[in-house]
Amino acid sequence: MIPMDLIEKTAVTLMNKAAIEIPDDYLTGLKAAAEVEDGDLSSFVLQAMLENYEAAKEDRRAMCGDTGTPRWYVKMGNQTQVEGGPVALEAALRRATAKATNGVPLRPNRVHPLWRTDHDNNVGIGAPEIEYGYEPGGEWIDLITVHKGGLFGTDYRMLFPSDGIEGIKRFYLDSLVAFGKRGLSCQPAIIGIGLGGCKDTCMVLGKRAACLRTVGDRNSDPKIAELEMELKELGNSIGMGAMGFVGKSMVIDAHIEVGYCHTGGMQMSVHAFCLSSRRAVARVFADGRVEYRTDPQWFTDYQRRETVEWEVPQNHEKSA
Amino acid sequence: MGSTAKPREIRLSTTPTQEELAKLKLGDIVYLDGLMYTAREGVYKRALDEKANIPMELPAESAANFHCSPAARINEDGTFEMGAVTATASFRFAKWLPEWLAKSGAKLVIGKGGMSSKDYKAYFVPNGAIYLSTVGYGTGALLGRGVDNVEAIHWNEELGLAQAMWVIRCNRMGPFIVASDHEGNCLFERENERISKNLHKVYEGTRPATLKRFGETDDKSEELI
Structure with missing residues (x-):
């Protein structure tokens, strides 16, 4: 059982770190x-x-x-229990968001x-967003806050x-x-691209590709990894740099995430995570340990699984 | 860093003279001293559409309008905590700016992304105003360091902290980039013109989407396929 006051305290610290400390990879x-x-x-x-x-x-x-629109990604190991249950968890994250906004x-x-x-506290209807993921095995909770800018750089198209x-x-x-x-x-910026899914999942995938993967990380599918490199280079060949001035720095990295889609379609979304790529992560364990990091490690093999059932690969059992 | 020419750096008052403004060239880097106020859609709506009395002596106290909402709070004792300061995109305020410049006497409009040369020529130049762009646009911490004191906040009850009119005393606040000059030339248009020349090459090997969208055609009767 993970104590809720520890989760809230950690969440406030994460809000602080995300807003102030640029992640090393970026x-x-x-x-x-x-x-x-x-x-x-x-x-x-x-x-x-x-x-x-x-x-x-x-x-x-x-x-x-402009500290963006703070949001939360929460991931739990399959054995995790949080004190007070999911409602208490959401209240703690909303409190942490409000506290840090004023703090x-x-x-x-x-x-x-x-x-x-x-x-005046970044909390309201549907705000902050809280999204969930799960991993087989483990008794821990990953708290990830992302403060992405909210106005420009994102688009969707049905291809x-x-x-x-x-x-x-x-x-x-x-x-x-x-x-x-x-x-x-x-x-x-770090550019995230969503391909496939349905319109909503396509947007979610692209946003996560931008916000939840680090610079230098490549998709586990080698052909997609190759396309990521190609798109990074293409973006930097436009001839445009910071602020739209003549230059060659548009893309710090390009990340693609895919989801199975309608047989007739190829949905695509593009997301730019700005010069202040605000993300911070902590893993909270049942014994009270808290480990801070900046890599969300969101896209595991489990998150990208293609099969009906999931059998834990021997070498992945511990890292998941 | 492969930089060739370093841009010129200039210190400027937030109540500048016409002579000082006339010397500014596109791409110059400016640092500001004096009083500055934030005003964006909330303030414009209240001052211009609702005709509320502007709670400052403008432009005597300040001729510098910052399109900004700071990351700030009001402490319980009434003092302020202002951390980072970053501009918001100005093109969205074109609707109010002609009247605002005439009424407020603002000589410096500071924001993100600038306006068009058409805007500059139509109402910046006649009012003797210049546009300064923030840098990056994320140099919020550097700009925050340039805040000597938060002098006042107006209309926060009515508009909320993000849209309120903050009055800031700046001490070498910057960097800002001169994005329009006294003739109404536009730095971003100049850069865009240079970049556009090569775009057709970058687009080689791509193809337009099979299904078009309105906006890619003005003919609303078109089938878009």
Whole structure:
């Protein structure tokens, strides 16, 4: 049984870390982009961003004033029980979101879509989103918070099998160029691409591909991994850099996640996770241990399973 | 870093003279000193559509309008905590800006992404105003360091913390990039023009989607296939 006060306390710390500390994998990726960037304005922007991450950590202030729309991904081992059950868990995550919004402080971005009413704490109808995943074996809970920006860089399109890879590339470029102008998508970014599923799952897959995978991570399907590399390169060949200035840094990495879809379709979504790729993760164990990390490790073999039944592979039993 | 030319850096008051503004060139880097206020759709609606009295002396106190909501809170003792400060995209406010510039006398509009050269020529230039873009757009912590003091917050009861009018005293707040000049030229359009020249090459080997969408054609009777 995992104590709820520990979950809430950990969640507040995660909100704090996500807003302030740029994850190492993205930082390394951005530094590599800064090394090769030769557009004068683009270079200046990347240098300013690198200074900004330092300033945020030194001062313990949010790295960006638009702290996005905080959300939670929760994953549990199959043997996990949380004190008070799932309702208590959701209340704890909502409390942590409100507390951290006032504590860090974050920008209270969340308002009612029509009445624009604002609770000044990033909590409201459907906010923060809380999504769940499970893994076979284990007694632990992974708390993952992501504070993704909420306005630009995301699009969906119904493609068809006949559109093929050329159609995928077209929609990918269209999305990057359209939102890249004037830097609306706050590039260079981690680009997540969802392929297949239904419209809603396609969006979910693409968003998770952007937010829950780290720079340098490749899809376990070697052909998809190859397409990821190809799309990364294609994005960086547009001739556009940070803020839509002349340059070559648009994409820090490209991640693709797929889901089985209708036989006649090939749904596609594109998501840009901005210059402040805010994610933080902790695993909380029943014995009270808390381990912090920045890699969500969301997409395990189990999450990408294709079969009816799942048999735990011998070598995966412990790592899951 | 393969940078060739380093941009010019300039310190500017938030109540700048016309001479100072005329010297600014596209791509210059600016750091600001003085009072600045935030105003976005909430403030514009309240001041212009609902004709509420603006709770500051403008432009005497400040001629710098920041399109921004800070990551901030009001403490129980009435003081403020402002961490990071980041701009929001300005093109969405074009509806209110002509009237706002005339009424507020703002000379510096600071935000994300700029406006079009058409906007600049139509109402920035006649009002002697310049657009400054934030950098990145995520240098919230650096800009936060440039906040010397939060002087006041107005209309937070009516509009909420994110849409309220925050009054900030800046000390070398920046960096900002000059995105329009006194002739109404637009930095982003200049860059976009250069980038567009190569786009057809990048698009080689791609194909348009089988099923079109409205917006890709203006003919609403078209079958889109």
